[in-house]
Amino acid sequence: MTGVGIYGSSGRMGRAIADALTEAGATLAGGADAQDDPAPLARIADVLVDFSAAGALDAHLDAAVAAGTPIVIGTTGLSTAQHDAIDAAAASIAVLQTGNTSLGVTLLAILVRDAAARLGPDWDIEIVEMHHRHKVDAPSGTALLLGEAAAAGRGSMLSELRVDDRVGLTGARSEGTIGLASLRGGSVVGDHSVILATEGERVELSHFAQDRSIFARGAVRAAIWLARQPAGRYRMGDVLGL
Numbered sequence: 001m002t003g004v005g006i007y008g009s010s011g012r013m014g015r016a017i018a019d020a021l022t023e024a025g026a027t028l029a030g031g032a033d034a035q036d037d038p039a040p041l042a043r044i045a046d047v048l049v050d051f052s053a054a055g056a057l058d059a060h061l062d063a064a065v066a067a068g069t070p071i072v073i074g075t076t077g078l079s080t081a082q083h084d085a086i087d088a089a090a091a092s093i094a095v096l097q098t099g100n101t102s103l104g105v106t107l108l109a110i111l112v113r114d115a116a117a118r119l120g121p122d123w124d125i126e127i128v129e130m131h132h133r134h135k136v137d138a139p140s141g142t143a144l145l146l147g148e149a150a151a152a153g154r155g156s157m158l159s160e161l162r163v164d165d166r167v168g169l170t171g172a173r174s175e176g177t178i179g180l181a182s183l184r185g186g187s188v189v190g191d192h193s194v195i196l197a198t199e200g201e202r203v204e205l206s207h208f209a210q211d212r213s214i215f216a217r218g219a220v221r222a223a224i225w226l227a228r229q230p231a232g233r234y235r236m237g238d239v240l241g242l
């Protein structure tokens, strides 16, 4: 059985992942949180999952590389430098980084890319997300993932097209941009809508997470799969065959 080590083990996702292990045929190798040295866990686990905090990722990634242990990174709010560090780590270990481990969002990203490619530039793309009041990063990792999918459908990168939460005298919308807007409140697990709008009509592609177990099951499935992979950077689509 695959022994999974959890960074962020006492958090909302860490607890949900621990609950999902047995049903998936995996075991808990151990957990670590803010006060713990990440290195011992990396040495005893077959594979690591990180659902902690962006500020903690660098130390977790270093521990994974030093131990030669594959790692699934679900933590969001990552910087460009952290993505570069993930690329560097993937030269020596298997790394899967994603803003959303659910089957539904993995499929949604494919649909968004396809829709953006098929609908012309006169179809404006806006992404709206809502999460619980405890979430510390915005826009969500999923909104960024969906934005990248939409941008890819238009043959571009999100960084070239994104417009974040508008406020004040913004001027009219620039054609081809992708807008991102974030809402926070209550206990919302994670809602995402990609809106494609043109003169006289619009299409909305949405995903509503009702329970964190969808992310946990996806993370465990990804961990079991990643434990058998050679070094490289992977995505949820690789795990799910989508």
Ligand SMILES: NC(=O)C1=CN([C@@H]2O[C@H](COP(=O)(O)OP(=O)(O)OC[C@H]3O[C@@H](n4cnc5c(N)ncnc54)[C@H](OP(=O)(O)O)[C@@H]3O)[C@@H](O)[C@H]2O)C=CC1
Pocket: 007, 008, 009, 010, 011, 012, 013, 014, 032, 033, 034, 035, 050, 051, 052, 053, 054, 055, 056, 073, 074, 075, 076, 077, 098, 099, 100, 101, 102, 141, 215
């Ligand atoms: N990719 C995906 O599918 C999903 C990603 N997420 C992401 O996962 C992350 C965690 O979410 P959630 O579980 O709701 O958050 P919580 O705040 O509930 O849990 C965070 C956990 O990380 C730990 N932590 C914080 N700082 C450090 C540190 N410096 N070193 C080690 N551990 C640390 C906390 O430990 P302590 O209690 O000791 O502070 C806690 O156990 C977020 O980035 C979120 O966006 C969430 C859902 C799905």
Ligand SMILES: O=C(O)C1=N[C@H](C(=O)O)C[C@H](O)C1
Pocket: 076, 099, 100, 131, 135, 139, 140, 141, 142, 143, 189, 190, 191
């Ligand atoms: O913080 C959360 O809760 C979630 N974070 C991820 C994100 O930033 O997209 C995934 C999910 O939406 C829940």
